[in-house]
Amino acid sequence: MLNIGLLGLGTVGTGIVQILEERKKYLEKLIKQEISISKILVKDIDKKRDIEIDKEKLTTDIYEIIEDDNIDIIIEVLGGLDNPYYYIKEALNKGKDVITANKAVVAKHLEELTNLAKAKNKSFLYEASVGGGIPIIKPLKEQVNINQIQEIRGILNGTSNYILTKMISENLDFQEALETSQRLGYAEANPTDDIEGYDTRRKLRILSTIAFKDKIDEEDISCYGINSINFSDIKNIKSMSCTVKLLGTAIVNDNKYYASVEPVIVSQNSYFSKVDDANNLVSFIGDNVGELRFFGEGAGRFPTANAVLSDLIDITSNTYQRNCFLENSELDNINELYRGKYYMRINVKEDTKDKIEKYIVDNEIIEDMIEKKDSIAFTTKLISKKKLEKLIDIFMIDSKNYFVARLEV
Ligand SMILES: NC(=O)C1=CN([C@@H]2O[C@H](COP(=O)(O)OP(=O)(O)OC[C@H]3O[C@@H](n4cnc5c(N)ncnc54)[C@H](OP(=O)(O)O)[C@@H]3O)[C@@H](O)[C@H]2O)C=CC1
Numbered sequence: 001m002l003n004i005g006l007l008g009l010g011t012v013g014t015g016i017v018q019i020l021e022e023r024k025k026y027l028e029k030l031i032k033q034e035i036s037i038s039k040i041l042v043k044d045i046d047k048k049r050d051i052e053i054d055k056e057k058l059t060t061d062i063y064e065i066i067e068d069d070n071i072d073i074i075i076e077v078l079g080g081l082d083n084p085y086y087y088i089k090e091a092l093n094k095g096k097d098v099i100t101a102n103k104a105v106v107a108k109h110l111e112e113l114t115n116l117a118k119a120k121n122k123s124f125l126y127e128a129s130v131g132g133g134i135p136i137i138k139p140l141k142e143q144v145n146i147n148q149i150q151e152i153r154g155i156l157n158g159t160s161n162y163i164l165t166k167m168i169s170e171n172l173d174f175q176e177a178l179e180t181s182q183r184l185g186y187a188e189a190n191p192t193d194d195i196e197g198y199d200t201r202r203k204l205r206i207l208s209t210i211a212f213k214d215k216i217d218e219e220d221i222s223c224y225g226i227n228s229i230n231f232s233d234i235k236n237i238k239s240m241s242c243t244v245k246l247l248g249t250a251i252v253n254d255n256k257y258y259a260s261v262e263p264v265i266v267s268q269n270s271y272f273s274k275v276d277d278a279n280n281l282v283s284f285i286g287d288n289v290g291e292l293r294f295f296g297e298g299a300g301r302f303p304t305a306n307a308v309l310s311d312l313i314d315i316t317s318n319t320y321q322r323n324c325f326l327e328n329s330e331l332d333n334i335n336e337l338y339r340g341k342y343y344m345r346i347n348v349k350e351d352t353k354d355k356i357e358k359y360i361v362d363n364e365i366i367e368d369m370i371e372k373k374d375s376i377a378f379t380t381k382l383i384s385k386k387k388l389e390k391l392i393d394i395f396m397i398d399s400k401n402y403f404v405a406r407l408e409v
């Protein structure tokens with residue numbers, strides 16, 4: 001009998017219970033043992049749930065699960081950082097395999113938890129932490145054994161992609177699109193993580209660490225989100241016959257790497273422009289295999305639960321490299337040297353409009369002025385982002401009052 005301790009019965013946890021029920025017979029035949037969810041950790045036992053569940057199985061006491069020697073595997077789908085980190089550590093220490101969808105914990109503690117799992121001869125798997133339902137961690141781990149990965153690029157956040165899609169194709173306003181994505185179960189408990197790019201940054205940190213065999217920290221990745229985009233940006237981007245996507249990019253070359261999360265304006269021909277709604281697309285380039293692209297639903301109940309259960313099958317059938325092989329390649333970060341062309345819109349007061357215009361001309365920033373009314377919008381020459389950051393600092397522009405996106409057209 002395989003006994004599972006499930007931590008969390010929200011969007012993802014409910015999907016896990018539903019799929020396990022529906023596929024029970026087939027899965028039990030596959031792994032040659034019965035499967036039982038023995039206990040489920042929740043915050044509120046009496047909460048009304050989308051599924052029928054035996055209340056006897058619910059607990060608010062983590063130790064009822066962690067201290068239970070009959071429980072073999074812990075699946076953590078709680079969300080948050082400190083509690084789940086502690087629970088995962090305790091579970092590994094007690095000799096249990098662990099699966100999580102929690103990118104916040106994986107991004108912060110990947111090396112420590114991987115090493116602990118190795119030391120205990122247990123698995124620590126986290127396929128659902130990047131790309132929702134897309135199998136990406138497993139193929140990446142397989143390919144790093146035979147390839148040097150040179151580049152990873154991706155739409156890695158379903159919520160922000162959903163918002164951008166709805167703003168562009170249905171003229172929905174930002175708040176309305178965000179609220180719908182929350183209702184659909186895509187957004188994090190705190191959607192700031194989605195719209196300010198932090199969720200994408202966590203996922204890029206996980207992918208690039210595995211791919212480049214070096215510890216790429218969240219702090220090593222420059223991060224801009226989509227929270228300040230407005231309809232005038234959408235109108236300007238459409239007038240370029242382009243669209244905009246929140247992209248995570250990490251490139252390594254000659255022991256140096258660049259890593260960023262930022263809105264990127266892409267042409268209609270770019271494969272990223274075709275990725276709508278909460279879908280994700282991840283591409284990586286290996287020196288032997290060339291470019292591989294992975295597309296699918298990046299968030300939501302069933303895709304994410306599906307990714308969690310793929311890890312479960314891998315653990316129980318022993319078909320999988322248990323833990324990734326982390327090395328230390330000692331790459332240097334060159335984010336500050338990276339140069340690009342950008343689109344920028346700044347909301348301006350009448351008295352600063354001309355000063356900003358003079359500054360961007362004198363400092364050889366501006367290429368074309370797109371709009372000069374209540375806001376000024378322009379495209380830049382090929383410059384470092386530092387030059388734009390300096391402009392923001394000098395004129396003390398609040399983050400609500402500007403939007404910047406790299407041009408990839
Ligand atoms: N939603 C998605 O599309 C995706 C989510 N993820 C990740 O999966 C994880 C879960 O996400 P999701 O299912 O959306 O989250 P939800 O907020 O829908 O569910 C969280 C669950 O955890 C329980 N819980 C939360 N805090 C505690 C606590 N302190 N003690 C006990 N129980 C607690 C809640 O209990 P109760 O029900 O009683 O309130 C709830 O059942 C997160 O890490 C998220 O980042 C990853 C990929 C996609």
Ligand SMILES: N[C@@H](CC=O)C(=O)O
Nearest residue numbers: 157158159186188299
């Ligand atoms: N909030 C996340 C959920 C999946 O990781 C997203 O929108 O992508």
